[in-house]
Structures are given as structure tokens and as C-alpha cells.
Amino acid sequence: MKLAVIEGDGIGKEVIPAAVEVLDTLGLDVEKVPVELGYGKWEKTGQAITDDDLEVLKGCDCILFGAITTPPDPNYKSVLLTIRKELDMYANIRPIRPLPTVRGILDRSNFNFVIVRENTEGLYSGIEEIGQDISWTKRVITRKGSERIAGYACKLAKERKNRIVIVHKSNVMKSDKLFLDVCRETAASHDVDYSDELVDTMAYKLISSPEKYDVIVTTNLFGDILSDMSAALVGSLGLLPSANIGTKHAFFEPVHGSAPDIAGKGIANPIAAILSLMMMLEWYGHMSEAALVEEAVDAALTEGIITPDMGGAYTTKEMTCAVVDHIKKEMRK
Missing domain, CATH: 3.40.718.10 (Isopropylmalate Dehydrogenase)
Structure with a gap:
């Protein structure tokens, strides 16, 4: 699998690394291709996404995407709409299911x-x-x-x-x-x-x-x-994953935004990003690994590992570690 990894802006830079850490724990053969897109790139270069970026994305099987800050500027080109149209990802899939303790x-x-x-x-x-x-x-x-x-x-x-x-x-x-x-x-x-x-x-x-x-x-x-x-x-937009599916490519992202008010504080909820990874694994056919990720998220929540947005006090890192530890324990069996 060739995977484009786009952290994006704000808390995307925290939750996508969390999802990648979970992915690495599974030990799958994945080539990760980092791609910088979004508001931060637009501030530096005047373009949030370029034709060269699109060519890189088209050369990958799928995309794991964080979140993008969209400024109220008519000259700002929407990254999401551009990728959806250029890669013809016609289906947006959003599963709505309850989570333990939430x-x-x-x-x-x-x-x-x-x-x-x-x-x-x-x-x-x-x-x-x-x-x-x-x-x-x-x-x-x-x-x-x-x-x-x-x-x-x-x-x-x-x-x-x-x-x-x-x-x-x-x-x-x-x-x-x-x-x-x-x-x-x-x-x-x-x-x-x-x-x-x-x-x-x-x-x-x-x-x-x-x-x-x-x-x-x-x-x-x-x-x-x-x-x-x-x-x-x-219980929260911060808990929902999503997929954008096309005939050749797929794009997976948490539903939440870039949340600049909490960016950099280490308290962003990584669950939606990790569940988006789960959807990516299902799409690629890694069904047992996807089921293990879902089980690990549920186990962490059941153990009371809850981030501040859900009324808890655990950090992004602590939540991620709880998910990773459960996966490691199950893989040793």
C-alpha cells in the first residue's frame, strides 16, 4: 500500500501522527508519503495545493488526511473540494455508531x-x-x-x-x-x-x-x-471518522476541523483519526487489522481513557498509547 499522509493544519498535526503510530504498530507493508497541504502552506507559498501535489496524490493508493483551516479569502482554493474532484472520489461515507462510555x-x-x-x-x-x-x-x-x-x-x-x-x-x-x-x-x-x-x-x-x-x-x-x-x-464531531471513495483512490479523514484554539496543547481527541485509519484498512482489505483497531479504541474508552473534550483528563498521547498497547497485547497472543 502506498499511503499519502497529510497532517494539514491545527490539530491535524497531532491526530494524524497518532493514527500513523497505530498503523505502524500493525506491522503492515505500507509506504508512507508525507504531503504538505493546507492553510499553513498557503501562508508560505500562496497556494494551499498545487498541481504537483495532485500528481503525488494520484500516485498513491489512498490518503490519510488531518484537517484544514479555511480562511475567508476568495483566492483560497479549497483543498478538499479540489482533491475530491481531481481524484473523482464520488462517495463520502460516514458511519454513525455509539462508542463505549460515551x-x-x-x-x-x-x-x-x-x-x-x-x-x-x-x-x-x-x-x-x-x-x-x-x-x-x-x-x-x-x-x-x-x-x-x-x-x-x-x-x-x-x-x-x-x-x-x-x-x-x-x-x-x-x-x-x-x-x-x-x-x-x-x-x-x-x-x-x-x-x-x-x-x-x-x-x-x-x-x-x-x-x-x-x-x-x-x-x-x-x-x-x-x-x-x-x-x-x-457525542461529538471529534469522534466521527469518514471516507471519500473513488474508482481508483480513497481518502480518509476525521470529520472534525482543525480546532486552532486547542492546537499544540496535546489534548486533541485522536479517536476520529484512528477510526478513519480503521476505515482505510477495511477499504484495502485488511479486515482483521481493522477489527483490531476498532476493538482497541473501544477497549481504551472502556478503561476510562478519555480526553478533555469528553470530560476526561487524558492527553492525545495517552489515548494513543492506550490504543497501541491493546493492539500489541492482542498481537502477542
């Missing part, structure tokens, strides 16, 4: 669902015009984009409970009718049970009865909002 807003642990979000079009098309009196963004929905994201959702559903929920707003935005129709057709062709919900109704139902859902497929903006909202069920 309680979200409902104080319950009977949910386990995954949000599959189209990642290259919709309202994040990047087709915009900004003016003093009017600004607009073009929302793009294509048959190709809808077919392949629905296909990915169906693939996941086949590995789980064989059902999906299609989330849309076709009663108001008629472009969503294409998305809805194509998702229905794709689910039927894959012999996957399906239903659909309007996005506002879905938001309510995910908070009130999350245990009823398994695989949710939706458009770019809706998936972004629903997945961040669902972090409240788990």
Missing part, C-alpha cells in the same frame, strides 16, 4: 447506521458567481452521479441489512426528482429494499428514532448536514 444527546446505544453522500456535484458543484447584489451557486444532479452513489449504497446495504433510505427534497427542488428516480431504479436492480424521506423529515427521525435506519443515501449538501447533526447521537 453518551450522546439521547443517552442510548441502539443505533448503528451509515450515511452515504454524493461527493462531487449537488450544491457543492463549485459553479458559482459572486456579486455585490446577487450571488448564486448552480446545483448539479446527474444520472451518472446518482447511479454510482446509489450503487455504492446498495453495495453497503448488501453487507448489512439490505435496505436503504433515499433522502431528497423533490417536493421543492425538482432536480431532486432525477436523484430520487435513479436511486429507486438502482436499488430495484440490485434487489435492495428501499424507501425515501424528505430531508427535513429525515433530520427529525434520525434524532427521534435513529435505531430504525441502516444505510442512508443522499445528495452532497444534505449528507453533509445530516452526518454532522448525527454526531450529536455519538
Whole structure:
């Protein structure tokens, strides 16, 4: 495996090294390629990401990514959107599951669902015009984009409970009718049970009865909002991993941001980055190693190793060491 390692900005420089330490403990044959991207690079060079950077990324199998600080500057080129489009990583995958000893807003642990979000079009098309009196963004929905994201959702559903929920707003935005129709057709062709919900109704139902859902497929903006909202069920945005999947490449990152207010203090929660590593291992086919990483995270939390964002007093390093120690112990058996 050839892995691009991008720490990014802020706490990305703390949580990605933590995930890499966990990866090194597994003893896999991985060639790590460090790549500097983000706000720090933009401050130094005037570019957050270059064409040469993209060529390096295209030469790797996958990417482990920290977090990026995005300044309010119209000349700043979005690193994430650039990578997603250039590497055609069309599927954003965000699993939402409870973690031991951590309680979200409902104080319950009977949910386990995954949000599959189209990642290259919709309202994040990047087709915009900004003016003093009017600004607009073009929302793009294509048959190709809808077919392949629905296909990915169906693939996941086949590995789980064989059902999906299609989330849309076709009663108001008629472009969503294409998305809805194509998702229905794709689910039927894959012999996957399906239903659909309007996005506002879905938001309510995910908070009130999350245990009823398994695989949710939706458009770019809706998936972004629903997945961040669902972090409240788990307990924090700092606990959620994610994957961006394409036909040739994949990109794994914690959902949280660069958190400059706590950067450098050694208290950032590395769990989302470590669980993103777990998703990377699953994608590459290292299923037993991925399961071991997940087990090690759960074991650390069960032992009460909790960082300040969850009400504890353990540091980033101490949390990482607890995960690493569990893996080493299990590998010696």
C-alpha cells in the first residue's frame, strides 16, 4: 500500500501522527508519503495545493488526511473540494455508531447506521458567481452521479441489512426528482429494499428514532448536514471518522476541523483519526487489522481513557498509547 499522509493544519498535526503510530504498530507493508497541504502552506507559498501535489496524490493508493483551516479569502482554493474532484472520489461515507462510555444527546446505544453522500456535484458543484447584489451557486444532479452513489449504497446495504433510505427534497427542488428516480431504479436492480424521506423529515427521525435506519443515501449538501447533526447521537464531531471513495483512490479523514484554539496543547481527541485509519484498512482489505483497531479504541474508552473534550483528563498521547498497547497485547497472543 502506498499511503499519502497529510497532517494539514491545527490539530491535524497531532491526530494524524497518532493514527500513523497505530498503523505502524500493525506491522503492515505500507509506504508512507508525507504531503504538505493546507492553510499553513498557503501562508508560505500562496497556494494551499498545487498541481504537483495532485500528481503525488494520484500516485498513491489512498490518503490519510488531518484537517484544514479555511480562511475567508476568495483566492483560497479549497483543498478538499479540489482533491475530491481531481481524484473523482464520488462517495463520502460516514458511519454513525455509539462508542463505549460515551453518551450522546439521547443517552442510548441502539443505533448503528451509515450515511452515504454524493461527493462531487449537488450544491457543492463549485459553479458559482459572486456579486455585490446577487450571488448564486448552480446545483448539479446527474444520472451518472446518482447511479454510482446509489450503487455504492446498495453495495453497503448488501453487507448489512439490505435496505436503504433515499433522502431528497423533490417536493421543492425538482432536480431532486432525477436523484430520487435513479436511486429507486438502482436499488430495484440490485434487489435492495428501499424507501425515501424528505430531508427535513429525515433530520427529525434520525434524532427521534435513529435505531430504525441502516444505510442512508443522499445528495452532497444534505449528507453533509445530516452526518454532522448525527454526531450529536455519538457525542461529538471529534469522534466521527469518514471516507471519500473513488474508482481508483480513497481518502480518509476525521470529520472534525482543525480546532486552532486547542492546537499544540496535546489534548486533541485522536479517536476520529484512528477510526478513519480503521476505515482505510477495511477499504484495502485488511479486515482483521481493522477489527483490531476498532476493538482497541473501544477497549481504551472502556478503561476510562478519555480526553478533555469528553470530560476526561487524558492527553492525545495517552489515548494513543492506550490504543497501541491493546493492539500489541492482542498481537502477542
